[in-house]
Every structure is written in structure tokens, then in C-alpha cells.
Amino acid sequence: MDSMSAISEELASIDGQISDIFRTLSNEFQKLEKIKDTNRQSRKLEEITERMRECKMLIKRFERVAKEEESRNTPDTNRMLNEKNKSMTKELNSYITLKKQYASSIENKRADLFDGPSGEEGFGNENGLLASSMTNQQLVDRGNHMMDETDQAIDRTKKVVEDTINVGAETAAALKNQTDQMSRIVNELDSIHFSIKKASQLVKEIGRQVATDRCIMAFLFLIVIGVIAIIIVKIVNPNNKDIRDIPGLGPPAQNRKLLWDLK
Template sequence: MASELQMSPQLEQIDGEIHDNFRALANGFQKLDKIKDPNRQSKQLEELTGKMRECKRLIKEFDREVKEEENGNPPEINKQLNERKQSLIKELNSYVALRKTYMSSLGNKKVELFDLGAGASEPVAEDNVQMASSMTNQELINAGTKTMDETDQALERSKMVVQQTVEVGSQTAVSLKGQTEQMGRIVNDLDTIHFSIKKATQLVKEIGRQVATDKCIMFFLLLVVCGVIAIIVVKIVNPNNKNISNIPGLAPPAPARKLLSMEAMGV
């Protein structure tokens, strides 16, 4: 059957491992018929139970691979793969039923039941799983109700997580808004400070130019005062100096002259 299907390498490998375990189970139950010691029979059944658990795990893995590849396969291939999965489940359930028979014959009441169901999905019992085909309608309803309750609880937890996430996001948004406004105020303050520094720099330059101009004026005034003082000092020391007499304002007064009209009157 496996060779007739178009399987991916992963599915072919899983299918081969399941067949190997099925062959080991068939050989193990054949040997079990030849064992007369109850202790050895119990040990052999434990080994076979381990093989069944491995088959159960592999069938679940086979089912996951089929679901992952479902979108990329044609509908006919998906149908064949699902039929192949159901045949594997039926074959494993036959070995489970055979194990139950041997366990009953040994007087052991503790029977492990497997639930591989139509979907080969998750277990629905407490420790071990009961086959869906052997469950009553009330048991199926109770199992479905329990699953729905667990789903509702998971949804409530998810809602709480989402609500907490929204609250944290809102708080973060408010904090970011406040920080953005604060950064805007800081930028405005920096612009004001920059403008003030620019104006102060211009004022300092103007003051510097005024101080330089005042210094030049004071320097020239100082030179003039020094020159006048020097001339006065020289005049006092040497009043007959002709060079000083030629300076306007410092020459000695001219001798008094009589008017021509007065001279005429004297004549």
C-alpha cells in the first residue's frame, strides 16, 4: 500500500518504522503463545506494550506530517494518505485488543487502552486513553464537555493576556507621548538659548568696537594734552625761544602802536 502512494521522504520513513514495529508485534504475539510461564508472559506483554506506544507515537507523527503537507498535495493524494492512516490505526487497535485478551487470560485487570480515533490526535482520558469506538454516548458527551471547558478556560487566559498586553501598550504609548512633548520643550529651550547666545555675541562685538573707538579718541586727546603741556613747560623755561614764538597763540604781544591819526594830530 505504501509503495502505491506518493509519499514524501518523511512519510515514507515513518511508514517504514511503523511496519517494522507491526512485524515485531506480530512475531512477539506468536512467541507469546509458546510461553507457558506467567511471569515471562507478563514481561513479554510489557515489551509488546512498549512497541504499541512507539507505534502510537509514530502514527501521530504520520498524521502531523500529512496535515502539514495537505495544502501542497492534490485532494486524491490527501484522501489516500488519510485512508492509509486509518488502516494503520485499525491494525494497531487489533494488536491492542489482542493484548487485552492476553492480559485478561493472565488475570491482570489493569489494561492500558489506546485512543487513536479517526484523527489520531491528542489523548482524552486521564493517564491512558480509551478508544472512541468503545465509549458510550454519555462518555463521549462528557469528554466533549470537558474539552470545551478546558478550551473556554484557555480562551479566558488568552483574553487576560491580551488585555494585559493592551494595557501595557497604552501605558507605553502615554509614556512615549509625554517623552515626545518633553523633547519638544527641550528643543524649544535650546533654540531660545541659541538665539540668546547669538544676540549676546553681537552685543559683545558692538561693545568691543565702541571701547576700541573710545580708546583711540582718548589716546589722541592724551597726545594733544601732552603736547600743550610740553609747549607750556618749554615757554616757561625759555621764553625767548623763537620757535615757540612762531606758534600761534604763544607769541609775545606786539608793541603798542599809535594810530596814524594821532601822529598827525601831534604834528
């Protein structure tokens, strides 16, 4: 604590934030151990990954500020800050390895068809076994490399999510257009059905009128035939008393005698 009291307030603040994140990560992994559902475990790993990214940024900031203040610090302070940076990187590296092991375990539970997760798990175990044999600089480099890989994986995941959202939006728009088209088609079919119904009624009315006209024409035809028959009979037998005279066709009237003709 005496050596830490010699550093600036900014570095002390960053160190305190990093320590808080490490405590949070430890608690989160303990909670993760008790979760059995793979979906909840995945969500918890996402939260842990986000905390790791924040911790990585703070460690880089700690390293940058320490280099800026290097000329103002004593050699012992600079050496202590260097060791502190390596220690924090090593601790974060251990959490990253643990996170990868959990991720591989979740993928194995889901019976994924890809073999990648199992390979990553073995690689993480190997890193955990070899961590004690690495130098501090190697640990720092390895930790930075693993954090970069984690960032890239998160970026790829975000890109996939964005693409999925875009595809979903396009699909929703296409479905809406198709729904509108179907609504218009249904309305047009209703209009056509109504028109056909009205046309059918009109055809029936016309049919009834035609039938009525035909009856009238047939009746008139019968009348004309009857008149023609009477005319023919009167012409053939003008003295037939059973048939009444038809104006203009009866026999000529007898010559009337005037009174002065009788004198």
C-alpha cells in the first residue's frame, strides 16, 4: 500500500475501478456456476464479456497514463506500476480463459454440429496450463491478443444481429405489401361478385320480359290466323250465315229503291 500511495490520483482511480470489475467478474462466474439453463448461461456470459471489455479498456488506459507519468515517477514506482499492469493483465487473461471454457461447455450442451467450440476449449485449457511458464511480457501480449479476439467476436456477433434485424425489417415490409395486395384483390373479387349477381338478376328480368313478349306475339299471331281464316271462308262461301260479316268483305247490299222510284 505504501508503494501505491506514491502514484497519481488518476492511476489510483483506474486501479480501483479495475479491482471493482475483478470482484464483479468473480461474483458473476460464481453465479454462472449455479445456472443450469444454457440460454441464461449465454446471457450471463454476454454480460461478463461486456465487463471484460470495460476492464481491458481500463488496463490500456492505466498503461498509457503510467507511461505519461514515467518521467515524474521514481524507478521503484515505475517498476511497481509495470508489475501492477502485468498482474492485472494476467488476472484478466485468466477470466478470459474461464469464460471460453464456459462458452465451450454451453456449445457442447447444445450439441452444436460444428467442432470449433470443443477445439477452443482444449486450447483454453492448454493456455491455462502454460500460463505459469510464460514471462510477464508474454502474458501481457497473450492477454491483449485474446482480448482483441474477444472484441472481434463481439463485433461479428453485433454485425450478425444487425443483419438479422435488417432482414426482418425487409421481410416485414414485404409481408405488409403482400397483405395490402391481397386486401385489394379481395375487394376487387367482392366487386366482381356483386356485378355478376346484378348481371344475373338483369338477365333473369330480360328473360321474363322476352317470355312475356313471346306470349303476346303468339296471341297476336293466333288472332291474325283467325282473321285470315274468316276472310278465306267468307271469300269461298259468302252466303254462309254462320260467319258474321266482316266490314268490307260482306256481299254487296241490295239496291235500295227510292220513294220517287215507286211512283
